Amino acid sequence: MGVDRQGRIGVVERRAFQSKYLPVLEDVRLSLRPQTLPLIHSVYVYGSVAGGRAVVGRSDLDLTLVLSGPPSDLDRSAIEGIRTKLEAAHPIVTKVDFDIGLLQDVLSDKVGLAWRYWLKHHCRCIAGQDLAEDIPLFRPSRALAMAVNGDFAEVLQRYHDALTRPQTEAASRRLVREASRKLIRSTNLLRTETDTDWPETLEDYLTRFQRLYPTQGGELRYFYDQALTPDASADSFALRLQLFSGWLARAALKCAG
Missing domain, CATH: 1.20.120 (Four Helix Bundle (Hemerythrin (Met), subunit A))
Structure with missing residues (x-):
């Protein structure tokens, strides 16, 4: 990332994912796609796996889930069940983490700044509609x-x-x-x-x-x-x-x- 010549913050490089992590990413896509779980709007990977720097047995799989609405207790239980299943099925990652946000918060003028920056500059969409496509690049500011x-x-x-x-x-x-x-x-x-x-x-x-x-x-x-x-x-x-x-x-x- 860093800052480009126009003074805009860079984004995570869209390089090919490391081949060893393709099976777990495909499992994520299938398990968390909106067609499987309607509350899911979109799913993003960030961190070392997104950047192609993951180390087998040392790196977590970090995922951001954007939900189309507030989850019920049943929804939370289903999402947590998917997380633990992914973690157990793929020992290549030390842990599977979900950061969960709501679509209304991402789009909010009041509270959505951090979410929009996060999705645009740190995340790569792997399921659902990529919200980052419509977000302009940010510039450094306090x-x-x-x-x-x-x-x-x-x-x-x-x-x-x-x-x-x-x-x-x-x-x-x-x-x-x-x-x-x-x-x-x-x-x-x-x-x-x-x-x-x-x-x-x-x-x-x-x-x-x-x-x-x-x-x-x-x-x-x-x-x-x-x-x-x-x-x-x-x-x-x-x-x-x-x-x-x-x-x-x-x-x-x-x-x-």
Whole structure:
């Protein structure tokens, strides 16, 4: 991605999917297509599988589901059943994750900015009508950064709270990894309206942050390492997460003026 010569944020490259992941993607198409489950409007893949960077046995399969209306309890149960079935049938992926949104929210002027950015720049449609086709490319802005990660304080607090409760080692590692990635991406809030850059990879975020805040660079490097290889104890990580999240909130307020 990054930014093109016209100052627009790039999109995930439409390269051929890795051959080893074609069976699970086809299973997703068949299981979640609107003809099979009418509530489904469209299905998108994002992350390492979408970008052709997935590693067998290490990468999750990340999917965004856009629903045509609010799901009933029965609908939720059916969708979760499909998720667990996909996960069990395809050990090539470590986990199958569904991010679920509503069509009305994607189209909303008030709350749809983050959804439209997400679908246009990070997702590839694999079933249903591709909403991204009618969405124009976005340009870097603080408003967009806020729409995407303005919820970081609440999200990171939930990760903190989960890590202070008993967890299996595998669950703890996953929470550490996910929290680290959310925190790193949330540093994009540290920008003004005159900033024209837009980080793409976790390394991009780290490099940008270390340039702007060199005295805090070592701390973000810790979270970068945990995002790649989560091995910190839950207690120590939760404490550092809480402290850095507080610092980030204060720094973001200063950037907002």
